[in-house]
Amino acid sequence: MEPRAATPPHDEHPAATGEPLRCLVTGGAGFIGSHLVDHLLGGGHTVTVIDNLSTGRRENLPAEHPGLSFIHADLEGALTDLEDDAPFDRVFHLAAAVGVKRIIENPIDSIETNILDTAALLRFASGHSRRGAPLPPTLVASSSEVYGKGVSSPFQESDDCLYGPTTALRWSYAASKALDEYLALAHHAEHGLPAVVVRFFNTVGPRQIGDYGMVLPNFVTRVLDARAPQVFGTGAQSRCFCDVRDITPALPTLLSTPGCHGRVFNLGSDQPISILDLARLVIDTLAGEQGVGGLEPELVPYDEAYSPGFEDLARRQPDLARVRDAIGFAPKIPIERTILDLAQHLRTDAAPSGAREGYAHP
Numbered sequence: 001m002e003p004r005a006a007t008p009p010h011d012e013h014p015a016a017t018g019e020p021l022r023c024l025v026t027g028g029a030g031f032i033g034s035h036l037v038d039h040l041l042g043g044g045h046t047v048t049v050i051d052n053l054s055t056g057r058r059e060n061l062p063a064e065h066p067g068l069s070f071i072h073a074d075l076e077g078a079l080t081d082l083e084d085d086a087p088f089d090r091v092f093h094l095a096a097a098v099g100v101k102r103i104i105e106n107p108i109d110s111i112e113t114n115i116l117d118t119a120a121l122l123r124f125a126s127g128h129s130r131r132g133a134p135l136p137p138t139l140v141a142s143s144s145e146v147y148g149k150g151v152s153s154p155f156q157e158s159d160d161c162l163y164g165p166t167t168a169l170r171w172s173y174a175a176s177k178a179l180d181e182y183l184a185l186a187h188h189a190e191h192g193l194p195a196v197v198v199r200f201f202n203t204v205g206p207r208q209i210g211d212y213g214m215v216l217p218n219f220v221t222r223v224l225d226a227r228a229p230q231v232f233g234t235g236a237q238s239r240c241f242c243d244v245r246d247i248t249p250a251l252p253t254l255l256s257t258p259g260c261h262g263r264v265f266n267l268g269s270d271q272p273i274s275i276l277d278l279a280r281l282v283i284d285t286l287a288g289e290q291g292v293g294g295l296e297p298e299l300v301p302y303d304e305a306y307s308p309g310f311e312d313l314a315r316r317q318p319d320l321a322r323v324r325d326a327i328g329f330a331p332k333i334p335i336e337r338t339i340l341d342l343a344q345h346l347r348t349d350a351a352p353s354g355a356r357e358g359y360a361h362p
Contacts, residue, residue: 020067021045024088024136026075026121027095029056031208032141032200035248036092041067043252048088050078055098060207076120083124087133090255093121094141096177103173104306114176115183122183126191137194137255140184144201144268144316145174154317157199157264164311181264194261196254201268201318205244205338206345215275216241219282220343228298229283232305235276235297238315242269243333253327260326266318269331278335285339 023040027033028049033056040047046067051058052074062068071078075095095117097103097110118140125138147155148163148171161178163171180197187193202215210218219229247267254260273281279297287295302310323329 021089022086023047023090023092024050024082025092025094026050026117027056027093027141029053029058029060029070030094030098031060031205032203032244032247033092033094034060034207035205035244036094036251037061037068039248040252041065045090048082050075051095055102055211057207075117079120079124083127083131087128087131088125088136090252091121091125091136091138092141092251092255093118093139095121096141097173104169107169107172111172111176114173115179118180118183122187122193122195125195126187126193129191135191135193137196137261138184138187139196139198139251139255140180142181142197142199142264143173143177144199144266144318146178146181146199147316148174149311150313150316153315154270154319155266156319157266157322168311170306170310185262185264188262194255194258196260196262197264198251198254198267199264199318200247201266201316202239202241203244203247203268204241204335204342206341207349208244208342209346215239215278216282216339217342217346219279220286220339221346223282223286223295224343224346226295228295229279230300230305231275231279231297232300233275233302233312235279235299236274236314237312238272238274238317239278240269240272240317241278241335241338242267242331243335243338246331246333250323250327250329254323257327263322263326265323265326266320267323267329268318268320270318270320272315272317273335281335282339285336286343 023045025033025037025047028037029051037047037049048069048071049061050071050073053072061070097113103110125136128135146161147159148161151160151162163174184195184197188195204216208214208217210221222229250267254265276297283295302312320329
């Protein structure tokens with residue numbers, strides 16, 4: 001097991017010159033969550049992580065740290081146990097079902113996890129007022145999937161959302177995350193909870209694994225194994241990939257900015273690349289280093305990869321004007337750097353074997 005990938009320096013932590021904050025991070029042992037925990041601990045804050053490790057990994061977090069408390073439990077029960085503890089200053093809700101592959105294979109669990117856990121978390125945060133404590137700024141992680149089929153491109157936060165029929169379980173994830181957003185904004189409207197909703201767009205980087213259909217780690221893993229990366233569909237569909245180490249510092253900044261409360265933000269890169277070109281870029285970036293030559297992406301029909309009638313979007317690109325105006329967000333890490341760092345992590349990390357097959361790019 002390699003040492004945990006470090007987060008490179010970024011802008012100053014939002015409370016670096018003030019008092020340490022008491023932070024709660026649900027899903028904190030996951031890919032994005034663990035990078036956020038590193039960032040918060042590095043800023044001198046104390047962090048309580050709740051994670052049932054259904055998709056997170058305990059080794060993503062420090063084995064021992066004086067500012068970290070880890071609770072291995074389902075979310076609702078853990079929140080009940082925390083009600084008598086000291087209140088939190090910040091709440092980051094990242095616990096969720098992840099990946100289209102998981103949604104299709106376990107739709108009931110995925111829908112219930114997304115909706116019921118978010119409802120419990122928001123009740124807990126809004127309940128701080130009953131304990132005589134200020135309502136904590138609370139971030140709810142959402143997804144670009146909320147846009148559904150999309151009505152325009154690039155996607156703007158004020159766009160309508162368009163989903164397929166309820167008989168197509170592929171859209172259940174989008175609908176469940178949309179309900180999460182409605183709940184967060186309703187708690188803001190009714191209880192004054194300083195809630196912020198963030199729609200992530202294809203976040204990538206070290207610690208991401210491909211078990212649940214994540215495209216980049218699967219491409220990288222196959223090339224490291226001298227196997228052709230598998231591209232579903234024609235490969236002409238495009239996505240925008242942003243390094244998790246660019247995303248992470250933006251999350252506490254959004255919560256610490258009062259003008260962001262009660263609003264929804266796209267967060268990611270706005271530079272599109274086709275999935276076929278991404279596969280070729282992974283090959284080109286790693287081939288010389290690995291001594292692997294002659295690889296070409298392998299096209300796999302959607303019907304074979306998922307199920308007959310699976311729908312995908314031709315283009316998924318965010319409009320970042322709102323988050324740029326609010327906090328000056330600007331990604332800095334090039335995708336080639338992300339590929340190399342992810343490859344280094346996957347080489348030495350004991351990732352489950354399931355990370356080596358398949359992928360999804362919605």
